[in-house]
Amino acid sequence: MLTAIYATAFYLATALLLVGVMFKCWRYAKVPQPLVIPTTPAPVTRGGVVLRLLREVFLFSSLFKANKWTWTLGMLFHYGMLLALIRHLRYFTEPVWGWVVMMQWLGVYAGFAMFLGLLGLLLRRFVVDRVRYISSPSDYLSLVLLALIAFTGLMMKWVSHTDVVMVKAFARGLMTFDWSPLPTDFLLLSHLALVILLMLVFPVSKMMHAPGVLFSPTLNMVDNPREKRSVAPWAKTKPSTLSEKEN
Amino acid sequence: MPVSKSKAEYDIPGLSQYVPIPKIEPDKMAHSQPFVAKPEHQESVGYPGELVDDWHDKAIDKMGELLGKYRSLQVFMDICTKCGACTDKCHYYLGTADPKNMPVARQDLMRSVYRRYFTLPGKFFPKLVGARDLTKDVLDEWHSYYHQCSECRRCSVFCPYGIDTAEVTMAGREILSSVGYGAKYSNEIVGKVHKIGNNLGLPGPALLDTLEGLTEDCEDEIGIAVPFPLDKVGAEVLLITPSADFFAEPHVDGLIGYGKVFHEAGIDWTISSYASEAANFGLFIGSYDNMQQVAQRVRQASEDLQVKRIVVGECGHAWRVAYSFWNTLAGPFDYLDANYPVPQHICELTYDLLQAGEITLDPRRNAGKVLTFHDSCNVARGSRMGDKPGGQFTIPRALIQAACEDFVDMSPNTIHEKTFCCGGGGGLLTDDLMEVRVKGAMPRMQALHEVIEHDGVTHVAAICAICKTQFAKTLPYFDIGMEMVISVHQLVGNALVMQGEVLEEEQSDV
Ligand code: SF4
Ligand code: SF4
Numbered sequence: 001m002l003t004a005i006y007a008t009a010f011y012l013a014t015a016l017l018l019v020g021v022m023f024k025c026w027r028y029a030k031v032p033q034p035l036v037i038p039t040t041p042a043p044v045t046r047g048g049v050v051l052r053l054l055r056e057v058f059l060f061s062s063l064f065k066a067n068k069w070t071w072t073l074g075m076l077f078h079y080g081m082l083l084a085l086i087r088h089l090r091y092f093t094e095p096v097w098g099w100v101v102m103m104q105w106l107g108v109y110a111g112f113a114m115f116l117g118l119l120g121l122l123l124r125r126f127v128v129d130r131v132r133y134i135s136s137p138s139d140y141l142s143l144v145l146l147a148l149i150a151f152t153g154l155m156m157k158w159v160s161h162t163d164v165v166m167v168k169a170f171a172r173g174l175m176t177f178d179w180s181p182l183p184t185d186f187l188l189l190s191h192l193a194l195v196i197l198l199m200l201v202f203p204v205s206k207m208m209h210a211p212g213v214l215f216s217p218t219l220n221m222v223d224n225p226r227e228k229r230s231v232a233p234w235a236k237t238k239p240s241t242l243s244e245k246e247n
Numbered sequence: 248m249p250v251s252k253s254k255a256e257y258d259i260p261g262l263s264q265y266v267p268i269p270k271i272e273p274d275k276m277a278h279s280q281p282f283v284a285k286p287e288h289q290e291s292v293g294y295p296g297e298l299v300d301d302w303h304d305k306a307i308d309k310m311g312e313l314l315g316k317y318r319s320l321q322v323f324m325d326i327c328t329k330c331g332a333c334t335d336k337c338h339y340y341l342g343t344a345d346p347k348n349m350p351v352a353r354q355d356l357m358r359s360v361y362r363r364y365f366t367l368p369g370k371f372f373p374k375l376v377g378a379r380d381l382t383k384d385v386l387d388e389w390h391s392y393y394h395q396c397s398e399c400r401r402c403s404v405f406c407p408y409g410i411d412t413a414e415v416t417m418a419g420r421e422i423l424s425s426v427g428y429g430a431k432y433s434n435e436i437v438g439k440v441h442k443i444g445n446n447l448g449l450p451g452p453a454l455l456d457t458l459e460g461l462t463e464d465c466e467d468e469i470g471i472a473v474p475f476p477l478d479k480v481g482a483e484v485l486l487i488t489p490s491a492d493f494f495a496e497p498h499v500d501g502l503i504g505y506g507k508v509f510h511e512a513g514i515d516w517t518i519s520s521y522a523s524e525a526a527n528f529g530l531f532i533g534s535y536d537n538m539q540q541v542a543q544r545v546r547q548a549s550e551d552l553q554v555k556r557i558v559v560g561e562c563g564h565a566w567r568v569a570y571s572f573w574n575t576l577a578g579p580f581d582y583l584d585a586n587y588p589v590p591q592h593i594c595e596l597t598y599d600l601l602q603a604g605e606i607t608l609d610p611r612r613n614a615g616k617v618l619t620f621h622d623s624c625n626v627a628r629g630s631r632m633g634d635k636p637g638g639q640f641t642i643p644r645a646l647i648q649a650a651c652e653d654f655v656d657m658s659p660n661t662i663h664e665k666t667f668c669c670g671g672g673g674g675l676l677t678d679d680l681m682e683v684r685v686k687g688a689m690p691r692m693q694a695l696h697e698v699i700e701h702d703g704v705t706h707v708a709a710i711c712a713i714c715k716t717q718f719a720k721t722l723p724y725f726d727i728g729m730e731m732v733i734s735v736h737q738l739v740g741n742a743l744v745m746q747g748e749v750l751e752e753e754q755s756d757v
Binding site: 027212 | 268270271273314315316317318319321322323325326327328329330331332333334335336346349351352355366367368374375376377400403404405406407408409410411414535539570571572574575578579588589590627628629630631634635636637639640664665
């Protein structure tokens with residue numbers, strides 16, 4: 001029964017996550033950017049823009065310029081989460097890929113980095129008056145949600161183990177549509193429920209910043225307006241000269 | 248200007264060793280409002296004369312329309328994580344301590360409404376995600392705080408997702424205008440350009456008079472009747488410059504500088520009475536249509552006068568519009584000389600001449616001056632000069648350094664892409680917004696003050712008509728002399744070695 005509920009919830013959440021993110025991205029791609037607005041100095045070639053985006057995505061370079069504390073906490077959280085996610089690949093691959101095996105030990109500590117980073121960000125939200133001012137309940141709750149996911153995960157690693165063999169069987173079962181039972185300990189069930197919740201809110205929340213940053217015109221446009229003319233489809237019907245308009 | 252400081256009813260921020268990040272003081276600037284545009288101003292730019300009855304629905308419709316037309320707005324509304332990185336980056340927040348002047352909070356004035364009407368969580372759980380209905384109070388708040396943003400883009404430099412509050416401010420202003428609640432200053436000015444061709448409403452004959460006067464001044468001063476041609480058909484270069492250059496101080500000395508450079512380099516040039524304005528406040532009010540109409544005047548003038556090149560004078564937002572948007576709005580410019588960029592900045596032109604050895608600058612003629620340079624926001628963060636990124640920083644500095652021996656930069660946190668706005672950009676250069684202008688000027692003034700004290704800086708050079716006017720007006724509030732501000736091309740003009748010039752025995756400092 002429990003297995004069925006979780007399995008169904010996972011399918012549903014995955015579907016909604018994919019559809020939601022794809023819908024949003026389709027919308028971002030579809031809405032034109034009528035004017036060339038990179039924040040300059042900006043790269044003058046496509047390749048340069050790719051580098052700029054890579055620096056933003058992997059190094060948080062603008063954030064580094066802005067605030068070293070937020071940058072440090074953000075790096076801890078995001079890279080911690082990334083490594084923890086990589087560690088989780090062992091539940092989905094059989095045999096487990098070699099590089100995933102090699103990174104298992106890192107993933108353990110990464111969980112702590114993620115948790116600490118999140119706590120720091122949460123603390124900052126409470127303590128810094130400017131950040132408190134701009135925070136809505138949902139801003140605290142997203143951090144709490146992620147922190148709880150990290151916390152329950154860490155608890156299972158360090159305090160109360162779950163049956164990872166069964167978990168893996170469940171995960172593989174989801175992928176092959178051949179369900180196998182889920183362990184029933186509270187930590188695991190909460191961990192998974194929280195992940196499902198995260199997947200559900202992702203497309204309708206600020207978590208869309210992850211794919212969204214790639215669509216940000218100030219970052220992804222090439223600085224070449226003098227050389228290359230671009231006109232948005234909705235602006236094409238406008239008269240291109242004044243005299244044309246007067247006639 | 249006499250120091251009107253004593254008359255001010257508000258505190259002038261003091262200058263200290265560094266710019267402190269203030270503790271938030273909610274609603275400190277809630278009283279700041281620009282004059283509301285009169286019906287004739289509104290109508291001159293294609294908007295309803297006064298607040299329409301169904302403003303609520305109209306505003307939401309307009310927001311929906313803009314969300315579908317501008318990827319910037321759509322993406323920026325969604326992806327802010329409230330990380331807070333931008334909260335201490337806006338000069339208006341630093342100068343006023345009003346939290347709604349923090350870039351993210353300024354965006355939230357609109358984002359809260361966006362969430363309510365355009366997102367699922369906002370429809371079902373408004374409290375949870377900080378969503379709210381659009382009420383008249385909200386509209387008033389927009390009118391106030393979207394006119395406490397100079398659209399300077401400083402926040403976008405620090406945002407991890409490049410969120411540019413200027414885009415949100417522009418959208419906010421366009422929505423306000425479209426429901427009949429625009430601001431007088433910018434809307435009136437755009438209307439004047441449509442009608443007469445420049446922000447001042449200066450008609451052709453007056454312009455001719457002024458330009459002839461400049462030729463006479465040059466003849467008196469250096470013995471050369473430097474021409475300032477108007478509407479000269481077949482000239483090689485059409486100069487599009489902010490109309491403030493025609494009469495305001497210190498702008499006009501910059502215009503004389505351009506004239507001298509053209510003359511010495513043997514370039515046949517002209518000004519157009521039909522398009523006698525580089526400024527394009529269509530940008531400030533967020534109106535593509537108005538911005539396009541103003542840009543198209545320039546194209547029209549270049550065709551009518553059969554010129555081969557278009558050169559733009561010293562003006563910040565005008566250069567952004569020219570460099571980044573003209574090609575889109577009024578291009579293609581394939582009928583112009585392809586050997587030169589279209590448009591070309593006057594600094595690029597002078598720099599190229601200098602590199603090619605076609606003009607000579609003698610820095611001794613500016614002896615006694617110690618210069619610093621104020622990067623104008625729109626040039627720094629919204630455009631480029633030359634063919635390398637960052638040319639907008641190096642080229643004007645190279646000109647200043649060629650024209651004057653002593654040059655010092657202000658603190659690295661306040662120049663180049665991190666430059667602080669003068670406080671008067673983005674359509675705020677009006678007396679009804681004096682308080683926010685003075686307070687917003689504080690971070691720039693602080694950095695300037697530091698180099699004055701520390702390095703003996705005597706002059707700050709600028710390449711923007713708005714910056715020059717704003718400095719001249721606000722410097723006295725900070726006990727700095729308004730004569731400090733100078734055009735880059737005034738320095739160039741002073742230093743330019745000209746054939747046939749008659750030098751006075753003692754070249755006096757201007
Ligand atoms: S664009 Fe400039 S004035 Fe506007 S919020 Fe950002 S930093 Fe402040
Ligand atoms: S820096 Fe960007 S993401 Fe962070 S609060 Fe400001 S606008 Fe939002």
